[in-house]
Amino acid sequence: MLEIKDLHASVEDKKILKGINLQVKAGEVHAIMGPNGSGKSTLASVIAGKEEFEVKKGSVALNGEDLEELSPEERAHQGIFLSFQYPVEIPGVTVTNFMKTAINESRKARGLEDMPANQMLKLIREKSELLEIDRKFLSRSLNEGFSGGEKKRNEIFQMAMLEPKLAILDETDSGLDIDALRIVANGVNKLRGGENAIIVITHYQRLLEYIVPDFVHVLHDGKIVKSGTKELALELEEKGYDWIKQETVV
Amino acid sequence: MDLKDKLLSSFIAFENNVDLDHPVHEVRSEAIKNFETKGFPSKKDEAWKYTSLNNIQKVDFSVFPKKESALEYRDIKKYFLHEIDTYKIVFVDGVYSSYLSETTHDGVDVCLMSAALTKPQYKQVIDVYFNKVASKDETLTTLNTAFSKEGAYIYIPKNKVPKKPIQIVHFATGNEAALMLQPRNLVIAEENAEVQIIERHQSLTENEVFTNSVTEIFAAKDANVDYYKVQNDAKTASLVDNTYISQKDNSVVRVHTFSFGGKLTRNNLNFYQNGERIDSILKGVTILGDKQHVDHHTLVHHAQPNCESHQDYKGIFGEKSTGVFNGKIIVDKIAQKTNAFQQNNNILISDKATINTKPQLEIFADDVKCSHGCTIGQLDEDALFYLQSRGIPRKEATALLMYAFANNVLESVRIPELKTRINKIIANTLGVRVGFEL
Numbered sequence: 247m248l249e250i251k252d253l254h255a256s257v258e259d260k261k262i263l264k265g266i267n268l269q270v271k272a273g274e275v276h277a278i279m280g281p282n283g284s285g286k287s288t289l290a291s292v293i294a295g296k297e298e299f300e301v302k303k304g305s306v307a308l309n310g311e312d313l314e315e316l317s318p319e320e321r322a323h324q325g326i327f328l329s330f331q332y333p334v335e336i337p338g339v340t341v342t343n344f345m346k347t348a349i350n351e352s353r354k355a356r357g358l359e360d361m362p363a364n365q366m367l368k369l370i371r372e373k374s375e376l377l378e379i380d381r382k383f384l385s386r387s388l389n390e391g392f393s394g395g396e397k398k399r400n401e402i403f404q405m406a407m408l409e410p411k412l413a414i415l416d417e418t419d420s421g422l423d424i425d426a427l428r429i430v431a432n433g434v435n436k437l438r439g440g441e442n443a444i445i446v447i448t449h450y451q452r453l454l455e456y457i458v459p460d461f462v463h464v465l466h467d468g469k470i471v472k473s474g475t476k477e478l479a480l481e482l483e484e485k486g487y488d489w490i491k492q493e494t495v496v
Numbered sequence: 497m498d499l500k501d502k503l504l505s506s507f508i509a510f511e512n513n514v515d516l517d518h519p520v521h522e523v524r525s526e527a528i529k530n531f532e533t534k535g536f537p538s539k540k541d542e543a544w545k546y547t548s549l550n551n552i553q554k555v556d557f558s559v560f561p562k563k564e565s566a567l568e569y570r571d572i573k574k575y576f577l578h579e580i581d582t583y584k585i586v587f588v589d590g591v592y593s594s595y596l597s598e599t600t601h602d603g604v605d606v607c608l609m610s611a612a613l614t615k616p617q618y619k620q621v622i623d624v625y626f627n628k629v630a631s632k633d634e635t636l637t638t639l640n641t642a643f644s645k646e647g648a649y650i651y652i653p654k655n656k657v658p659k660k661p662i663q664i665v666h667f668a669t670g671n672e673a674a675l676m677l678q679p680r681n682l683v684i685a686e687e688n689a690e691v692q693i694i695e696r697h698q699s700l701t702e703n704e705v706f707t708n709s710v711t712e713i714f715a716a717k718d719a720n721v722d723y724y725k726v727q728n729d730a731k732t733a734s735l736v737d738n739t740y741i742s743q744k745d746n747s748v749v750r751v752h753t754f755s756f757g758g759k760l761t762r763n764n765l766n767f768y769q770n771g772e773r774i775d776s777i778l779k780g781v782t783i784l785g786d787k788q789h790v791d792h793h794t795l796v797h798h799a800q801p802n803c804e805s806h807q808d809y810k811g812i813f814g815e816k817s818t819g820v821f822n823g824k825i826i827v828d829k830i831a832q833k834t835n836a837f838q839q840n841n842n843i844l845i846s847d848k849a850t851i852n853t854k855p856q857l858e859i860f861a862d863d864v865k866c867s868h869g870c871t872i873g874q875l876d877e878d879a880l881f882y883l884q885s886r887g888i889p890r891k892e893a894t895a896l897l898m899y900a901f902a903n904n905v906l907e908s909v910r911i912p913e914l915k916t917r918i919n920k921i922i923a924n925t926l927g928v929r930v931g932f933e934l
Contacts, residue, residue, distance in 0.1 A: 291881075294881075294885050295884075295885070296881050297877075297881075298877065298881075317884065317889075317890065318881055318884035318885045319884045319885075319887050319888060319889050319890065319893075321885075322884070322885055322886060322887035323887055326885075327885075328885050330882060330885075333882065334876070334878060334879040334882040334883075336879070336883075336896065336897070336900045337900045337903045337904060338899060338900050338903025338904075338906070338907075339896055339899070339900055344886075347888055347892070347896070348886040348887050348888055349887075351887045351888050351889060351892065352887040355887070387900075387903075404886065408886070408887070
């Protein structure tokens with residue numbers, strides 16, 4: 247589904263990604279771990295098409311199609327979803343209206359009519375129940391005054407609404423207590439299936455107990471320095487990142 | 497003949513049609529002398545540094561409309577807030593249109609300045625209030641005072657609330673090649689009275705219109721006044737709006753100014769606090785494009801202790817538009833425990849757009865809380881990326897962010913139908929359909 251080849255990316259001439267290779271197949275869950283500043287969030291942003299980052303070399307392709315020329319919204323229409331580490335506050339635009347806009351813009355891009363109102367409401371109800379989101383929450387301004395946990399839960403609610411092919415969760419576990427973590431993980435796991443793929447970016451192993459990955463990659467200094475199965479995450483939890491760094495130096 | 501000379505000679509003709517023995521005429525005569533001495537403000541005046549009336553003075557305006565023009569309600573319905581029932585005071589080319597209006601004397605007076613200035617039953621009120629807060633020195637205000645004859649007269653007695661909001665609408669039909677209008681409004685809310693007013697100026701053709709308006713508002717003890725200015729006029733219309741507000745103890749006056757249209761707009765909004773525990777609220781949303789120009793000059797004079805003022809102006813400037821915000825706050829020495837807040841935030845969406853913003857604080861008391869902040873920026877790229885990553889195209893995402901930026905000013909609009917209407921105008925101004933009713 248997703249194929250990243252020798253990806254180099256910079257921001258203002260600072261090299262951040264230095265040759266990433268990654269293949270994610272439909273149905274798989276990949277975890278990307280690594281210390282602060284290793285390039286995890288940059289990788290997520292580059293896949294989602296943030297213009298601030300300049301791709302110097304290499305390629306990102308979704309289902310065989312090179313994404314380079316596509317805008318962030320076109321990538322979203324192709325089925326890429328990024329759950330943000332720091333979601334943006336949009337005063338005056340309710341969660342419900344925001345979702346209506348997002349869904350109908352995606353439908354428009356696919357040549358479909360707007361989703362009928364009753365169908366939209368049904369979908370919103372279904373997905374908000376899945377994430378145990380209170381009705382009142384939906385008529386609040388998007389992310390405005392939300393707690394860290396509410397913001398993250400709202401991100402996964404959006405993901406559930408949009409049903410992406412490839413979901414990238416950037417530090418979704420930060421700011422979540424254990425109950426919220428379980429709810430969020432449950433929402434993510436509902437999306438798991440033969441058709442979809444998920445990339446979980448995280449610092450800690452904690453989230454991976456709930457969203458069990460098929461593969462774990464360690465990112466260090468802009469490169470994937472180690473890949474393995476879920477046991478690798480446990481090893482990292484136990485030993486920290488230093489041994490990886492040392493191993494890399496050796 | 498330039499516009500000043502034309503106005504001075506017109507004053508002689510004007511005198512033929514008014515009662516020269518009425519005390520108001522003395523006020524007019526004083527006022528025309530002031531205008532004769534000072535003339536139109538020029539860029540040399542500090543307060544007019546960024547707004548030039550030179551082009552306006554070159555136009556050969558008709559000062560007195562020649563005939564009454566008939567308008568059909570169905571053709572102009574859209575310019576009214578027609579979703580709710582309101583009183584209406586409507587002028588067509590400066591002349592009162594009884595056909596389009598709905599006035600009242602049922603417990604409150606919602607009627608005409610011309611009646612108030614001539615009929616004996618209003619004399620007492622006119623003596624007490626007319627031209628009492630308006631400047632006797634500011635040249636355009638005195639020009640209006642000299643020609644004051646027609647406009648809206650609203651008098652709300654003690655403890656009264658009109659049954660519905662009041663709309664004041666001025667239409668220009670284009671019957672004159674170029675028309676100058678000088679409406680004069682007087683609004684009085686007596687003790688514990690309440691009133692909501694919406695004012696709009698609307699030119700219906702491409703012919704040039706210049707309006708020099710003066711509104712005096714008096715809010716007595718415990719009174720509550722909401723005044724909404726909808727400035728969405730044709731691109732050939734210019735407006736100088738001079739509004740003067742006098743407040744007494746515990747009164748609350750809110751003025752919202754929505755500036756989207758017009759060629760040149762200058763708002764001189766002056767609040768004078770003459771009592772304690774007063775709240776003055778000044779809010780504005782300005783969205784401009786083309787070569788439009790809007791200049792907000794605000795003044796809040798805190799003259800007594802324990803009062804508050806809240807100013808929040810948001811501006812979005814595109815193409816070659818220019819904006820000015822000059823916010824002056826004066827806190828007198830005795831006005832201790834004053835809370836005065838001022839905020840002016842601007843977004844420039846074009847390299848050729850300009851905003852000049854200047855806070856002016858003159859604080860003579862020592863126990864006060866005053867804050868001011870002005871920002872000029874571009875749209876937040878991180879926020880745009882967030883919206884785009886949800887599949888919302890950049891243009892629509894931009895509009896949503898601008899809408900969000902202006903939103904907190906709209907929150908205090910207390911007529912829901914007006915809020916909806918303003919939202920629609922904003923969506924139209926931004927040129928987008930964002931998939932839901934804003």
